[in-house]
Amino acid sequence: MTDASPTASPTASATPSSEQDSVIPPPSPQGTGAGSVLACIDDSPYAGAVCDFAAWSAERMTAPLTFLHVLDAPSGNVPGSKNLSGAIGLGAREDLLEELADLDEARARLAMERGRQLLAAAVERVRAATPALEAATGAIQVRQRHGELVDAILALESGVRMLVVGKRGTASARRHGHLGRHLEEVIRAVQQPILVAQQSFAPPLRIMFAWDGSPTAQKGVRMIASGSLFRGIPCHLVHVGGERADIRRSLEAAAEALRDAGFEAPTAIVSGNPEDALPRYQLENGIDLLVMGAFGHSRLRRMILGSTTTAMLRTCTVSVMVLR
Secondary structure: OOOOOOOOOOOOOOOOOOOOOOOEEEOOOOOOOOEEEEEEEEOOOOOHHHHHHHHHHHHHHHOOEEEEEEEEOOOOOOOOOOOOOHOOOOOOOHHHHHHHHHOOOHHHHHHHHHHHHHHHHHHHHHHOOOOOHHHOEEEEEEEEEEOOOOHHHHHHHHHHEEEEEEEEOOHHHHOOOOOOOOHHHHHHHOOOOEEEEOOOOOOOOOEEEEOOOHHHHHHHHHHHHHOOOOOOOOOOEEEEOOOOOOHHHHHHHHHHHHOOOOOOEEEEEEEOOOHHHHHHHHOOOOOOEEEEOOOOOHHHHHHHHHHHHHHHHHHOOEEEEOOO
């Protein structure tokens, strides 16, 4: 993977212009030393909601904000951008090969410029919606990379507190009921919380935590209780399965931890399978965001049936935060 993003000067506009990471404008002392919110954008219909969720999260956590755009190798994620020069057989005319190579190069430049415009538009969108953000957290940063999305994210992960991605990318934006081709790979690889955005954004008024009593769930409750991201937002703790004394005790203990931190924390045990019961509870209770652990089933069951996490991401009509 190669880096293909620029460094803006203190007086530069929001549009990146050369070959290194770009900062718009130069960083200020505020917000340094804490992990950033990293938002991955493309030109899919999900990009606006990704920007808005990232800005909302960064503001609530007083965290720096970084936008990332990744150009797929070798010629960028532009429709029809397949490398053509290598698809010609023996005996091809040299001038035709040169023309095709020039066409590949032009498409790569077009993809890079399109990415720069997307990054600049994301910065302007956030500045318009949350004008005080940079004064509190430092300058919004933008990065443009060549290569695979997962590799680009992992290269930045050590400085990231939370990742925001769209449910689907450009290539699969209209394939409802499916996930973007990179999403499962990102969720399996990244260790930080991942917010998977739907196409529209509104500040959540109620969230739901899918409780299964696992170490991941316990860690997630501690994260919500101690953090500022969901402060003041009621958090419903919901377990799917039969009523059991041990489950009820663990559920109430988790709720008590949230209440001690000042949260309103209703609890519920609902029957059925998670893929049906959680969306039903979400609709009946006006839940705006689902929080759940990643890939909680055994490897064998994942191979045969797929994980609850994957099923929920495919079918859920609200945005989902996935915890590791």
